[in-house]
Structures are given as structure tokens and as C-alpha cells.
Amino acid sequence: MTSLPFQDRLEAARALAHRLSAYRGREGMIVLGLPRGGVPVAAEVARSLGAALDVLIVRKLGAPGQPELAVGAIASGGARVLNDELVRMLGLSSATITAIADRESEELARRERCYRADRPPPRLQGRCVLLVDDGLATGATMCAAVRAVRQSGSARVVVAVPVAPPDTVERLRQEADEVVCVATPEPFGAVGSWYRRFPQVSDDGVIADLQAAWAEPPAG
CATH class of the missing domain: 3.40.50.2020 (Rossmann fold)
Known part of the structure; x- marks a missing residue:
């Protein structure tokens, strides 16, 4: 137990x-x-x-103005997951999702460099x-x-x-x-x-x- x-x-x-x-x-x-x-x-x-x-x-894709609300996530290697129902409910455009993903991709890349240095995946x-x-x-x-x-x-x-x-x-x-x-x-x-x-x-x-x-x- x-x-x-x-x-x-x-x-x-x-x-x-x-x-x-x-x-x-x-x-x-x-x-x-x-x-x-x-x-x-x-x-x-x-x-x-x-x-x-x-x-x-892995980086969460936070909703605009509600960063703790995940509308999706991205991971090393380019994998991406979206909560399509939540995206529709919030009325988020493809351009908005792309902007959020691009911003989180920068942090993902920073962490890769920080944690690995020159070590390959x-x-x-x-x-x-x-x-x-x-x-x-x-x-x-x-x-x-x-x-x-x-x-x-x-x-x-x-x-x-x-x-x-x-x-x-x-x-x-x-x-x-x-x-x-x-x-x-x-x-x-x-x-x-x-x-x-x-x-x-x-x-x-x-x-x-x-x-x-x-x-x-x-x-x-």
C-alpha cells in the first residue's frame, strides 16, 4: 500500500x-x-x-495568457502533440500555435545545449x-x-x-x-x-x- x-x-x-x-x-x-x-x-x-x-x-505549449494551461507539447526530435479540442475551444489560429511552438523550441534547444554540452543524444x-x-x-x-x-x-x-x-x-x-x-x-x-x-x-x-x-x- x-x-x-x-x-x-x-x-x-x-x-x-x-x-x-x-x-x-x-x-x-x-x-x-x-x-x-x-x-x-x-x-x-x-x-x-x-x-x-x-x-x-519536452516543452509544454501554454495557452496565451494562461501559460499553465497546456494546449500541446513538443519534444526533442521534432515530435509535437496538440489538444485539438482545447485549441478549437480557445479559438487559437495555426499562426498562434506556431508562434508558441517556436518560442518553446528555443528553450528546448537551450536546455539541450545546457544539459549535454557536446555529448550526442x-x-x-x-x-x-x-x-x-x-x-x-x-x-x-x-x-x-x-x-x-x-x-x-x-x-x-x-x-x-x-x-x-x-x-x-x-x-x-x-x-x-x-x-x-x-x-x-x-x-x-x-x-x-x-x-x-x-x-x-x-x-x-x-x-x-x-x-x-x-x-x-x-x-x-
Whole structure:
């Protein structure tokens, strides 16, 4: 029985890694964290499972004047997801969506440079990929992440998160090969409400987790 709220991302990551124990030691598997908050969770999951760690940059496309309201998302590699119903309801034109996507693409590129420096993106073709975040609300960014990984030719895509609403989990099951979620409380609210401590994760924190993992490649 999972006790909510989680104390912090580390406790949540350990609970998630336990649910993923069937993947421990799987050859060629890679764990991709969604920055920023998903990276410390992904780092602990990768350590526990003996897997490689990397990141997949995803950016929410926020509605004009309501940046927290996601009308879609973009991911590294050019994948884009739109909530067509919400776009129609808000009356957003193609030009408006393009402008929002262009702006977020600039931040996506900045984070790629910041987190990787000269390190190339990981090769995903034929691999089992675990996509990890610290929680999901609408799931728009994770949906974009799944599609980006699919485009890269991965053999299996697993979404893995500590907490998400039940309807979001069901939607993602239509996209991913498997969805592993520790807790699906209702009513849901915000991801941070299911953690006692939920500090912002900095770029420096993401870089530190990545460099630590890259300095010690997983066994096998």
C-alpha cells in the first residue's frame, strides 16, 4: 500500500523502482528523465535497475495568457502533440500555435545545449526506453515524449511515474507499450500536492545527476 503524500522525489523514485523491478538488469535498456523534476526520479530509478540514464527534453505549449494551461507539447526530435479540442475551444489560429511552438523550441534547444554540452543524444533504436517524470497531470508532455521515442525506432516504450490521475494513465496506455504508476489518486489537483517536499529542480541539479550517471556507466 502506497502512503501519500510522498516525502520527496527520492522516496517516490524508490517506490517507482520497486514497481519496475521486472526490468532490473535488462540488456540495452535506457531511462530517460523529463527535465527538470523528472531527472532526480529517473536517476534513482536508473541506479536501482542498473540502467543507463539520459534526458528527453519536452516543452509544454501554454495557452496565451494562461501559460499553465497546456494546449500541446513538443519534444526533442521534432515530435509535437496538440489538444485539438482545447485549441478549437480557445479559438487559437495555426499562426498562434506556431508562434508558441517556436518560442518553446528555443528553450528546448537551450536546455539541450545546457544539459549535454557536446555529448550526442542517446541511440534509442531497438532499445527498451523507460520515460520517467515526477508525476503527470494532463499527460500532454509525456505523450509528446512517447511519440518522440517512437520516431527514434525504440523497441519498447514504458511510461513510469510515481503519481498521476487515472484518466491520464488510461490515455497514455493508448500511446505507450506499458504505463507504470505507483499511485492514481482522485481528485488529483497538482502533482506537487502529492509530495511533502517538492522543491524546484535547477539546471545545475539536472546536470549533476547526468554527469554522475555518465561518469559511472551501468554494469553490463
